[in-house]
Amino acid sequence: MSIPKQTSKRRSTTWSVSLVAVALAAAACRPAPTSGARQPAPDFALQTPAGKTLKLADLRGKVVLIDFWATYCGPCKDSVPELERLYRDKKAEGFEVLGISEDSFVDAVPPFLAEHKMTYTVLLDLEQAAGEAYALRGLPQAFLLDREGRILDRWFGWEPGNAAAMRAAVERALKAP
Known part of the structure; x- marks a missing residue:
């Protein structure tokens, strides 16, 4: 059974958005780098x-x-x-x-x-x-x-x-x- 192209694209977009959200949340928890x-x-x-x-x-x-x-x-x-x-x-x-x-x-x-x-x-x-x-x-x-x-x-x-x-x-x- 194949997944329709539109569903596959939606999943890919959802995963991409989720990864960006997780990366931003992780960055917010780390020490802020020292500014110049x-x-x-x-x-x-x-x-x-x-x-x-x-x-x-x-x-x-x-x-x-x-x-x-x-x-x-x-x-x-x-x-x-x-x-x-x-x-x-x-x-x-x-x-x-x-x-x-x-x-x-x-x-x-x-x-x-x-x-x-x-x-x-x-x-x-x-x-x-x-x-x-x-x-x-x-x-x-x-x-x-x-x-x-x-x-x-x-x-x-x-x-x-x-x-x-x-x-x-x-x-x-x-x-x-």
Whole structure:
């Protein structure tokens, strides 16, 4: 039994449209590639758990990795050892990590810091104003800034390959004039 040409064409068109839709949906779920234009990072002033205020602008001249996270986020917990290792390895070269907690309750943060032995700067975004300024699409989400405070790269979520990609991006940024 043969399939009429019109039915065959319709199936082919349906499959083509379906494949395009799946490809677009998959692309939307992947990290956005870094654009060639280095956009200025939104400035913010947030407090540490100890009450000290830090402004992003105060770190001009350093390469900065901003990591938005929360104590309840499993992938965020997985990223901490790698971020800590990267920070310890590169801080003497002018590299800073800012871990911005998106937790609504400040009491959850200090025990988390102690448990995970975090030595990089942690800031509290209790009202999620910084997260909103960076248009977060979930946690964790990280942004790498150059010495002028422009966004060089970004990562959405945490996967095993992120550590190597972040390290390579940080090393390139540190070598840049």
